[in-house]
Amino acid sequence: MSGVRLDKIVKSYGSTVAVNDVSLDIREGEFLTLLGPSGCGKTTTLRLISGFIQPTSGAIHFGNKDVTGIAPQHRQIGMVFQDYALFPHLTVSENISFGLVERRYEKVAIKKRVGELLALIKLEEAADRYPSEISGGQAQRVAVARAVAHPPSVLLMDEPLGALDLKLRETMQAELRRIQQELGITAVYVTHDQSEAMNMSDRIVVMNEGIIEQIGSPRGIYSNPQSVFVANFIGQVNVLNCKVTGIKENITNLDYNGQNIRAQHERSLRQGTNIFLAIRPEDIKITEKAIRNPQNTLKGVVSEALFSGNVMKISVELESGDYIKVECQPKANSFELGSPVQVNWLPEDCNILLN
Amino acid sequence: MQTWTEKVILFVWCGFSYVFLLSPMVVVMGASLHGGEFSAAIKFPPDEPSFQWYSKIPTEQFEALALSLLVAAVATFIAALIAIPAALGLVRSNFKLKFAITSVFRAPLQIPAIVSGIAFLQLYYLIFDTSGLMLAGTIPGMLLGHVFIATPFLFGTIVAVLQRFDHRLEEASYSLGAGRWRTLYRVTLPTIMPGIYSGGLYAFMVSFADVPMSIFLTAPGFVTYPVELFYAMENDFDPSILASSSIVIVFCLAMLLVVQKVVGLETLLRSGGGSAR
Incomplete structure (x- = not known):
């Protein structure tokens, strides 16, 4: 586990600049949210950290290690997607153990770890069900368990609650926060929902048009917005x-x-x-x-x-x-x-x- | 709720459809049980039902059936080896000739099989003239033709499945530490498997049932089953042909049931076999 540092990151597609000179220090064990309207560059920033896309210029560090240019499978990340992206042909426990198998865990160790995680997400009874047989909230918890099975340097979440209804979303916010704190994992969370960001985060990064408008605690950003955009976006x-x-x-x-x-x-x-x-x-x-x-x-x-x-x-x-x-x-x-x-x-x- | 009239209309419509689709098979199977004197015309319903014609099926037909099953199975397998990487490559790439190459893979569907048959025969003669190697009337020669007509069916269904493939599944796999090959093996192939199965089933059937092309690639003692039946119908019809057809019908139904059990027919139908065309 480690912090994540973005150093003067620029990502452009042709003449459009999706992320413009973003520098960011994500502390170890912190729950950090990238917040902004669609097209503000928050998802691009997350994908840059995950390694699915490479920056046009700038560098990304996990702890002391420069990971710029390294493929996602070698970055030790955990990723949670909006539509869960659970493997439809595998059961809940096979989904959770996927990364453990890839990392050559012993069979006994896999079984033990999957058991722990099922307990963590309170889904022991669904271990042998297929993704099509569980609810959206359950699928989301499985996606989180799968992402953290092999402890990642950083847990990346791309609007993971977007597909859930309001009530469930609020329960899941608390649940995600609990799991993140129990594991003491560094987490980067992307959302366009300001109340979600307020509820869950240690710090919020408000982004707009590819740049960072403001970084701060939920309270700090709410009571001391530094621009009209931030003031309007947060409440x-x-x-x-x-x-x-x-x-x-x-x-x-x-x-x-x-x-x-x-x-x-x-x-x-x-x-x-x-x-x-x-x-x-x-x-x-x-x-x-x-x-x-x-x-x-x-x-x-x-x-x-x-x-x-x-x-x-x-x-x-x-x-x-x-x-x-x-x-x-x-x-x-x-x-x-x-x-x-x-x-x-x-x-x-x-x-x-x-x- | 359905009203009473709607129910009647549904019942009559479905009834007609089933009669229309199933009656030829029922007639063939029924007439194969003809037990009376030899008759060159189909007798339905059969007189004095018996299985006598089943014992009179000529051995050539069984040999032809074995050859057809072998050719269809091997041709389907080879077609899969061609179609899977081709579909994966073409759906995901973005190069200039993408559409041109895609249509090349679909082209065999546009060419009447009889034309393909003549073309293959001409090609084999040409090869024979230059190298002395005769492919017509051999297993490799037959296979080449069958792979040609079977590949588009696999290619089409796999492309259809891949176009709806959620690329996030592969990203999830990468994020969990799996490399490209591991991801292909553990995520991509299992996810598109229903498409491969359904395309494979179509490909097998097309190869198994082909007459117009195969008829050019046969040789004495080397005849596929539908071609053998075709000859038998032309030359000396007797109810043993009906008997052997009935065996194949039962065999095909059994195969469908097995596929249904293994992959589920719904998955097959949903994976859009029809879009092969």
């Missing part, structure tokens, strides 16, 4: 176009449509700079009457109110014509369409983004 966000008017200590004063907005921000910005102000819907409070001591308050009217069980999703049309999304407890108020309201938020819930 819901309101983005307002503002101009910097002045800086006092760690508070940046902004002008939005003639109104002053105070935002907490570490880096110093030049006066007059145009920036994007990002605020999460759940950080915004909505009231019908003016509040005392108002700061960061905007007026508007309710343009949409959706009740979705645990939250109320309200859309407010501001005086500027922009819309702002708010999430609040449903018990608070019913907020009828067209009624005048005020929205406000704290300076520390503001995120100033430059791009």
Whole structure:
């Protein structure tokens, strides 16, 4: 087992660049997720690590070993595919033992290891069934067991839960995470589902158009997105176009449509700079009457109110014509369409983004 | 739910289809049991049913049957050795002449068998004139022709199966440490096996039943079974021909049952034997 290092990886097909100068340090035992919309280069990156495709330039290391140019069968990887790719002509236990046979394990050792893995994925009773005779969730667990039977340097998973329904997907997220932690294996996971990435990962790599937008823990990326793209991709966000008017200590004063907005921000910005102000819907409070001591308050009217069980999703049309999304407890108020309201938020819930 | 009328229509339609398909065989098998006096015309239903004509099948027909089975089996085997690598190579490669070569492999289907027969005979005479080696009327000569007409059937079914082959299975195999040959042996071939079986069955049948080409490649004392039957029908018909045909019908049904048991007829049909054409 080892970490994985990508060093200035470029992969281009003719004139299109699928992965553009990606450097990445995957720590040993870490669960790392490559997240992004389709075509962002996440699957290409995974296939580069697996060795099914070779980079146009750059190098890949497993631990201290340079594996660039080495064929996948010599890389000691474990691979889990979206559609499982179980061998249809082999039983569950034969599928799991496939790699062990290739690695010349003794018969007794194979039997023992397959038994352990069947216990790990809780599928002892399905050992002699064929892939066509088990459910999607079971097939997925078999695919994982097969991939880790001979402990790989890194476990690579390409949208492995994409074919499952929502309920099962959530159970399997926990299951995959449990297996990965029990084995202490380095794992790289590809998905376009941000909630899946949030639930499972130690760190998330947000990719877009072949480059890395941001790397960080789920919490860090959610609360401190560094670009409008990341803010939008991870959860819901309101983005307002503002101009910097002045800086006092760690508070940046902004002008939005003639109104002053105070935002907490570490880096110093030049006066007059145009920036994007990002605020999460759940950080915004909505009231019908003016509040005392108002700061960061905007007026508007309710343009949409959706009740979705645990939250109320309200859309407010501001005086500027922009819309702002708010999430609040449903018990608070019913907020009828067209009624005048005020929205406000704290300076520390503001995120100033430059791009 | 099916309505009453739908059921009747289904029943009548299927009934007619079965009668249409099975009646020739039933007539042949029934008439082979003819036990009365010799008659040059088929008697159905048979008078005084008996197996007397079964004991009167000429030994040449059994010898011809043995030759046909041997030729069909060996020709199918050789055709498989040609078709499997050809299909694997052509489906996965992307070179310029791909389509040209694919049609070359399918070409024998487009050529009427009688033309192929004449062509092979001419070729064998040519070889004889230049080298003194006579292939017509020999097992290698016969096999060459049969491999020619059998290969497209195997090639077609294997191509059809390979086009639906999930290449991720091979990637999974590589990721588990298996090299190219191990992957071919443990993953690719087992997965396309139903296609090989069904193509092989078609190829065997085409070779076994061929008259128009084989008739040019026979020699006195070296005749395949359908050709022997053809001669017998032309020259001196008697119900022993029906008897020997009945044996072959039963044999073929038995073979289908065995294939059904071993690979499953559904897999055979699903693997798209029809797309060989």
